[in-house]
Amino acid sequence: MSKPLKFYYDLMSQPARALYMFLKLNQIPHEQCVVNIGRGEHLTDEYEKNINRFKKIPAIIDNDFKLSESIAIYRYLASKHKIADSWYPEDSKKRARVDEYLEWQHLNTRLGCSLYFMTTWLLPVLMGQKVSEEKVEQAKTQMENALDIITNVWLKDKPFIVGNEITVADIVAATEIEQLVVTNYNPYEGRPKLKAWIESVRSKTNPHYDDAHKMIYRVASRNKPKL
């Protein structure tokens, strides 16, 4: 007997939000299993032993097959489920172009945006820790470099990251950039193309986009860092 796919996530995580949207957009049947990372539920021995040996989210269990790393999960799901080809194309060149972004983003969009989020919000505002100005500046430089390359290279001459259609690359990028709403940095200032792009991603994926970001928007509305 086939068991439903189990999806372990917390909407406070960017990769978890992207995967949450992907599962809904592609109507992949799954059981939602919330793991409260704020309370450290991903760090328990039980979670490590039974769900994800790396103690991270998101993770899935598909009929006893445990898998982590959201990008690996997209590929696995695309091989097992019928999803619209445009999300993660079968054609080897088109797929390679999506893969190129998915690999590029780790040390660019993800590293830059999440370091900035950590050094300007998570550590100082949420956890009351002191963060040196040098660290914030370094994170800001990395983040701005990634945002500029997305705007000027990836989005050059096309509305979405790899072409005329939305792909998994766009939701992976958008969830990292949208999270900056919690900080005092406006990624769209001076980058109108980036703004037009994220609005297209949102309109193509709603109501799931707003649903996935509801916690982040709530945090942003009441917990901005002091200027």
Added chain:
Amino acid sequence: MSKPLKFYYDLMSQPARALYMFLKLNQIPHEQCVVNIGRGEHLTDEYEKNINRFKKIPAIIDNDFKLSESIAIYRYLASKHKIADSWYPEDSKKRARVDEYLEWQHLNTRLGCSLYFMTTWLLPVLMGQKVSEEKVEQAKTQMENALDIITNVWLKDKPFIVGNEITVADIVAATEIEQLVVTNYNPYEGRPKLKAWIESVRSKTNPHYDDAHKMIYRVASRNKPKL
């Protein structure tokens, strides 16, 4: 008329060395195009325009199709060429396990080892820049965390990263870790399992492993950081 695959690389780069080995191990016909990153040949307008818009190596051009990001390149090559299934398995679960490492490594093995290499060798020894002790310690912590997880989680109960056979995950991991030979850090001290693993990877892939690392070994023999 089909043109040969063009491979742009410099053996001073870890991902380039891994891809260099992969192309040879799988006898994929290609034309070697050396790009001297020490001289900034990847930063020219011509390289950006004609080869890789991200100004990085490695990169390929396959019949006018330009692709960067080594992990995306492995997937693309596996879809176009006949390679031994064990390197990057067709089976969706086995492939997902290889993918899980390939995605995990960016912000773990790669980030940790290359930050340590940069802060203890590239910047201070090669470029004569001052690096704060705090930065070195931070890089060391990230690197050691990755090395411990590879040793204790990935290599738990099996000789290679994802099982009993060598896969692309092993060469991607090995090229990052082998590069530490240039630094004063010995990743195998206290990690005999990691030492046994890298020796297996080397013996399974030689003569290509030593060939790919010849420049790194030369640098290591004459240019160690002073203790």
